[in-house]
Amino acid sequence: GAVVSQHPSWVICKSGTSVKIECRSLDFQATTMFWYRQFPKQSLMLMATSNEGSKATYEQGVEKDKFLINHASLTLSTLTVTSAHPEDSSFYICSVTPGTTTYEQYFGPGTRLTVT
């Protein structure tokens, strides 16, 4: 499998501030990365597909101006939660896919965000 890192692993921030989460593909270049959100004891919900060099594709109901995604290189995608509120508290997980001819997704360890 692939090695994917996320930073930070956990973060606490105050309401109204912004938080940036990094996702790195450590052993291959990833044209496409995905961002998911997971509430406690629930499933993973796809938020957006991050494409290197182009705008991210957001799922229905996900505010693109609140969850800013930047995929500036083939090994790094960032998710910025802007003007965070307590309801944004969640576990955010990224995944990478090795290429365009395969569907496997390899997940990072996740980032737990708590907004106070």
Add this chain to the structure above:
Amino acid sequence: GENVEQHPSTLSVQEGDSAVIKCTYSDSASNYFPWYKQELGKGPQLIIDIRSNVGEKKDQRIAVTLNKTAKHFSLHITETQPEDSAVYFCAAGDDKIIFGKGTRLHILP
């Protein structure tokens, strides 16, 4: 869009026995069916996957079966061990996958 149903939500089996988790999907265009294991506080780990042109796949104690006609697929874990305790997610799709709600598997000593 795709909708994935997963059962049961919780499963307890005696160590050494087999565990079976079942999923159904709605979109006949889905071609890829992975299974993930997630331990507390960690990201999901891909444990096995199957594509629509294959009916069954096995990797040591883990096997997955797919019935495209009925739109259902299952995960089978044999000779369960304590370290198999975790939450298991099925998913369906292709370049984009939709997850089931998960099954919390408890291996009883």
